[in-house]
Amino acid sequence: MSHAENPRGAERSARRPRQLFRNLNAKFASLPMILTALVVFVGGTAWTVAHSFTKSRLLPKWDFVGFDQYERLWNSNRWMISVENLMIYGVCSLVLTMVLGFTLAALLDRKIRFESAFRTIFLYPFALSFIVTGLAWQWILNPDFGLQGVVRGWGWESFTFDPLNNPDIVIFGVLIAGLWQGTGFVMVIMLAGLRGIDEDIWKASRVDGIGVAKTYVRVIIPMMRPVFVTALVIIASGIIKLYDLVVAQTNGGPGISSEVPAKYVINYMFQAQNLGQGFAASTMMLLSVIIVLVPWAYLEFGGKKRG
Amino acid sequence: MNMNANSVEVRDLDLHFGDVKVLQKLNIDIHEGEFLVLLGSSGCGKSTLLNCIAGLLDVTDGQIFIKGDNVTWAEPSDRGIGMVFQSYALYPQMTVEGNLSFGLKNARVPKAEIEKRVARAADVLQIEPLLKRKPGALSGGQRQRVAIGRALVRDVDVFLFDEPLSNLDAKLRTDLRVELKRLHQQLENTMIYVTHDQVEAMTLADRIAIMKGGKIMQLGTPDEIYNRPQNIYVAGFIGSPAMNMIEGQIQGAEFVADGLSLPLDGYEFIGAAPASQAAVIGIRPEHVLTGDAAASVAAKAEVEVQIVEKLGSDTLVHASLGTHNLRLRMDGLSAVKAGDRITVGFDTSRASLFDASSEARL
Amino acid sequence: MNMNANSVEVRDLDLHFGDVKVLQKLNIDIHEGEFLVLLGSSGCGKSTLLNCIAGLLDVTDGQIFIKGDNVTWAEPSDRGIGMVFQSYALYPQMTVEGNLSFGLKNARVPKAEIEKRVARAADVLQIEPLLKRKPGALSGGQRQRVAIGRALVRDVDVFLFDEPLSNLDAKLRTDLRVELKRLHQQLENTMIYVTHDQVEAMTLADRIAIMKGGKIMQLGTPDEIYNRPQNIYVAGFIGSPAMNMIEGQIQGAEFVADGLSLPLDGYEFIGAAPASQAAVIGIRPEHVLTGDAAASVAAKAEVEVQIVEKLGSDTLVHASLGTHNLRLRMDGLSAVKAGDRITVGFDTSRASLFDASSEARL
């Protein structure tokens, strides 16, 4: 029996269905994602970018002024300081969070006692908001009541540790709080990654007589590349958004020495009532994110390798 | 059972993943009630073909017929197929009973009917005592039976198996193989079975399709495949240890290779016997005769034993014949040792001859 | 090479994981240059024993000697052992060369010496062309060779293998098995090899230790294990298809079971032949004689063929003898079909008899 003898059956599903209507349910279910991506993220971003070329003040207005806002932005001392601060904070936070997170995870992975107690201690700050974090650390770093005052009270009169009052190092004061809040989560991710490493690799390195530290550096860390990438993305997305912490802890001070771009955006949008300037600043932030992210996202999600 | 009716027909099937052409213009007819094994090395496209038949992959081009219906674009559940996966893919949170009845519930089969069918499948597969357990509490063999049961309850025409035994240990594999064969004899369904284990293929199949790079190299009964391989690939792929391949020349009625000349009078050529041609002769290890049997044939040679592998039931001998390595299968009690020199004989009527360039059987 | 010197000695080894006693008072002596295979089903403690020898697990009690040194507390890298893992555990981001030299660099071996050793290992294993590649770009077999190479460069006395072939496909497994055997003949190291594949065990081992539940059931040459199993467990474990086991009685010089009575005159008892005793007789499928051979022995029976499995090289037949299932191994060309009734003969001199209660060989 060949298919030619059964025209009815042949007709029923021989035709290739319209591509658009295949998986209709899946497309329907993805609608929220598609809408969010297109309307909110793409649409909202496009709106913002478009208005960054206008003279919008308190209200968005279509009043085209070309690159004026950008010119002013890059001539603004405060913006430069904000960018510089974000760079310092970003690099330090990225490196230290990774190093600290990994080190803690590695220590916890050494089959220690009270592992879950330690893990909880390292993780709990992640449950607290940046506002809370900022307040707590502002309190501790207060030169009169806090750490410095206490140490001086013990008799070490010359002890100086007042990052929040010293414009040169204030960003590191913010960093201390930021690390406190965020490393726990990275540690958990790293720990999960470590637990996923083939036990045999450890055995092989012991048989080869390679010390624990060296095994981590030379073998384990290179193997955890995907985990590091995940952690990197998470940390980086947090860094760009750095705002609440600064507001709660220093409010940009002393002076403007701990300003950050997100705060610049907010201040210019709402305090200075110069939306165009705020939009220009956020467009710059977005641009830097995209420059860093698009190649990565393409490799990670858009590439053909996983079909 | 009409062995001539086709249960599954695949016509000019193309399947591409992006630029990778996994299946190319593939045609195969599978008879009603037949046990067909798709055999091939990893990555040759076996699972892909099976998934196309099941409707789990959208074909790039071509058509698929099941029981005469064109099902190329039908949903998997509408094709009258059941599928058993390598990892069994049992729903871990449902009991065995839940696993069996899931498909029926989806099809809105009445409750009484579901119960009847589950009971029947459980009876056939002897898993009644397990019905209330979850898959996590089952052994590998039991899981496999449940996976088959899932296809069984749905009363399908065609069973598809994707390496259903390869996750099991050797012992269980042997047992379940026999059970599967028995089940097929009992159910008389069409079964398409993917594996890369040739013992499974040989023992289970009515016919075997040997695949390579998305193409079918030979489709035939196990006997044909084993004894009359159509090309060097099939010849080398089937048989363990592999067939001995010796390159040489056909000269008149003889095959001549470095230090060896074999008379070809008993050999059945497909066409006319060529007078002179570069060729490869393939001789299975068990057709290299030793002892008394060797004495009785004309073509003989002396070889040096290099490695002896005792399997208990038989003995595998690796020997050197001039520049060639020769594998021999001997009796389990054989006493040869590495270093021995023994005389072997060749029965060319049971050998295979291939064209050296096209690699096709002569 | 002195086969009597002990390369590895394990004395009264206990290993507990919490309350679970995985190894119990285990003793084993492994000779210098010997290829010892630890064989047993999953979870019997093979890997655990190997890890204890390697120093990767801290023993609960007992002692381990390597080359006469008590290494019970020594670091793995100080024991003169090399280990090859099932997953190979190659360092994925280093080249093959890096993998081979990493341990040596760490031990501050001079550069020239490292290069020499790597070159030698690469030569022995024929992996020179791969030295610059990373493990990800290697095939399974190549990876396995690199893993062996990693032990090789370290010039160790004892090689430990934990199922090094079980991740590979059947064909590659056969090839690498032969290579491993060749390597052993060439290197003459002591090798301890864990597997649950009996073909590997039979072909590779000088001696096999069959383990069950943390104990050694039998330690002997493949021939001893196959032909004179010391208990029912070993008898049933080794051989594929498994040995036929028939329960019955020893009565005088005969073994009597349901519809069958076999004279025991050729059987070698370990002690004195018991006069009357509940016993189990084990006969391997290839020792069930058919055709002319069956005619020549006294003990015969007629059986009905139920399933025929054609493997090409031989044919496995499942037949029924009264209430018993009987497995037979016949020639690859045999033409028996399901339903045939054939006469089989039993050669009791090649059978095994076991006490029905203690399960030990009689």
Place this chain on the structure above:
Amino acid sequence: ADLEVTHWWTSGGEAAAVAEFAKAVDAKTSHNWIDGAIAGSGGTARPIIISRILGGDPMAATQLNHGRQAEELIEAGLMTDLTELAEAEGWRDIVNPSSLLDSCTFEGRIYCVPVNIHSTQWLWLSHDAFEKAGVEVPKDWFEFVSAAPALEKAGLVPLAMGQQGWQQSIAFGAITISIVGVDTWRKVTVEKNADVAAGPEYAKVFQAAADARELARESNVQDWNLATNMVITGKAGGQIMGDWAQGEFAVAEQVAGQDYSCLPGLGLNQIIDTGGDAFYFPVVDDAEVKAAQLEMASILISKEAQVNFNLAKGSLPVRGDIDLSAANDCMQKGLSILADGGVLPNADQTLTADTQTQIQDLLAEFWASDMPAADAQASYAAIIADAD
């Protein structure tokens, strides 16, 4: 109807003042005052208020600094026009100084109700501190500067200053007006004459600011009230802060002229600005709320509410026709300056928020660093040049 009112008055005195308004509304109308306080500052509250109005979910009334801030909202037609009510009640006549109502006026229509007057040009001095240093309490800014070394010698901080941009802005504004006087100030701030801003008179201002910066070197508090606290406790000689600082002195039970002095216009130019707060009424759909908004506006500017509110808040009422004899020494000083017409418009009414923010950023940086006065002046002039 329920009238939701948003504002950022959350400190003790402020909250008490708001409560007076709420009481008045609840008592005199059939409506309920739903309090929508947003703590922080205008910077926190403003985006919330504006998004609400923009998002079509406006409150019934909201505090906003009047002046240019609300212009665009008015332009966009989002604010209720109060002109008819104002004319009916004769606001033009009762509001004093009348400039307050001007800043509520856009293209001749009135859109907001001014509720109080604040001034920022005050120097607060601690008698205790100068006693410790053994010098007389200064009479003006220059005396204060010359007394500073003595204070420092006594281990005291001459000038208390919180590390927040707006405090530094206030100090700078006070110094400017005190040193250059109204006319020059007007050229720069109102007319946006950048040449004057870059000129020699303003150089003096920046020099004075640099001096002030030196005097405040050791002051490391953040909040303005903590800085005030340094003056109260005699740890600092003085502080430049708005009139609300006297609330802190009052809480500490200090007496003006006895424990502390206040020098409006830093004792140099007796001029204060007339900043203040105002209420706006966003356009709503609900007719009932619409009517209630007008009722509320009328109450906010009523005599009784003005008295109660301003006494609680420590600010000056917007009506010239009420008696504030209960006010203390400093408040009286302010009133008399006001009566003399020594007023100038608040910067909110002359400079856009954008320009103010830029100036604030510049000053914040200037105060927290060693930026030379000349550089700061140059940057300042550039901002003025760009201002519109």
Place this chain on the structure above:
Amino acid sequence: MSPPKSRLLDGPRGSKPKSRFSRRNIFLYGTLLLVSVYYLLPLYVMVVTSLKGMPEIRLGNIFAPPVDITFEPWVKAWAEACTGINCDGLSRGFGNSIKILVPSVALSIAIASVNGYALANWKFKGSEVFFTILIIGAFIPYQTMIYPIVIMLREIKLMGSLWGLVLVHTVFGMPILTLLFRNYFTSLPEELFKAARVDGAGFWGIYFRVMLPMSIPIFVVAMILQVTGIWNDFLFGVIYTKPETYPMTVQLNNIVNSVQGVKEYNVNMAATLLTGLVPLIIYFVSGKLFVRGIAAGAVKG
């Protein structure tokens, strides 16, 4: 040649002796303890401060344990602290937070899990592109989106309503949650999905009957992340709600930033702790599940 009997008997035997104070342990636990101090210090300071009276705080040492333990600040923070003329502390915000939290968490997880499932198992043309946009969206500072969202909410008439806020939380939770679910569903055996299709289950059938019951760990992770994220949110809470519906964080900000004469540090700390209590409890209770869930899905990819 086996070693002489005497050598067999002496020499090490049994388990290798381990000193509890080996250098390794001192280093290991020493480091862990030191780091623990850094992590615990702020919590300790907050708790201690919240239990002191104001005079004691002014005396100076923030690390000193309270001499007179008083719960006054807690009571004040919860029920008495003022914002403007409302003096009912955080208590009002708590109920609001719950009202916001529950639907936001439920909706965002429901949508993200379905998205992740569609991305993992029902890829269609363009699905990865949308997903990539979504992921990049995770990096956009929220602040820049305030205006566009105000306009969008105005258009759909949800501005100022609870559902508007729920929607905003759902949108901004979507990138990271979708990534999480997508990775998790990708890690489940594909064969299971195929088996269900052969069994005739459709998109929703597979999701509800097969995938959902297998995904408890990742739902726990998602829930924890969302609960903390939404509970701690300030920006959206303050912009997209009204005073009656202010969540707890907004109340906290109001209390902390309402400077009334002196800063009442003890009340601030008590309020801070009270606000952080819900996420803290969730972490302390389900930290283990969280780690397991992260290992189960979040890391891959």
